[in-house]
Amino acid sequence: MERPGATTLKxxxxxxxxxxxxxxxxxxxFSVVDTGLQTVDxxxxxxxxxxxxxxxxxxxxxxxxxTKRFNEEAAKLPGVDILTVSMDLPFAQKRWCGAFGxxxxxxxxxxxDGSFGRNYGTLIKELRIExxxxxxxxxxxxxxxxxxxxxxxxxxxxxxxxxAARSAAAAAA
Numbered sequence: 001m002e003r004p005g006a007t008t009l010k011x012x013x014x015x016x017x018x019x020x021x022x023x024x025x026x027x028x029x030f031s032v033v034d035t036g037l038q039t040v041d042x043x044x045x046x047x048x049x050x051x052x053x054x055x056x057x058x059x060x061x062x063x064x065x066x067t068k069r070f071n072e073e074a075a076k077l078p079g080v081d082i083l084t085v086s087m088d089l090p091f092a093q094k095r096w097c098g099a100f101g102x103x104x105x106x107x108x109x110x111x112x113d114g115s116f117g118r119n120y121g122t123l124i125k126e127l128r129i130e131x132x133x134x135x136x137x138x139x140x141x142x143x144x145x146x147x148x149x150x151x152x153x154x155x156x157x158x159x160x161x162x163x164a165a166r167s168a169a170a171a172a173a
Contacts, residue, residue, distance in 0.1 A: 002017055007124065008150060027142065032110050034108055035109075051134065053134055056152055062153055063086070073162060084107050086110065089111055090109045120135065121148070136164040138168040145165075
């Protein structure tokens with residue numbers, strides 16, 4: 001499924017591949033690679049509530065700030081794991097984390113086959129990178145919050161995502 005004009009980059013419309021997920025949907029499976037080059041699927045992300053922060057590339061200012069923000073928030077969110085998904089190679093993700101002391105967010109690369117992007121509706125057809133999005137997945141693998149940021153260069157609504165994660169973690173406690 002393609003969603004023409006579902007996102008923009010500097011005002012230029014782009015096509016997202018995959019269906020738009022909504023709260024209440026079951027989180028789709030995926031196959032990505034971590035910074036240790038190990039394959040990770042949905043089950044391997046664990047049983048905690050998860051914030052999945054999707055970014056186009058860590059080497060851009062908004063993605064850099066978004067990932068650092070979630071790394072700071074991680075310490076304040078017991079029972080919540082934070083994952084960042086991008087098309088960056090695992091080596092670049094590891095280098096970036098080391099350079100900025102990002103140690104609480106698990107980095108996942110979708111570079112191999114784009115399965116996360118296709119299954120979560122974040123793969124930009126024209127650029128083969130991820131669009132900016134945030135998903136909160138509860139312990140039962142249900143989507144509790146989904147935000148597809150319309151303009152790739154804009155920040156997501158951190159507070160809504162964090163509130164959804166806190167609520168899901170409290171419900172599971």
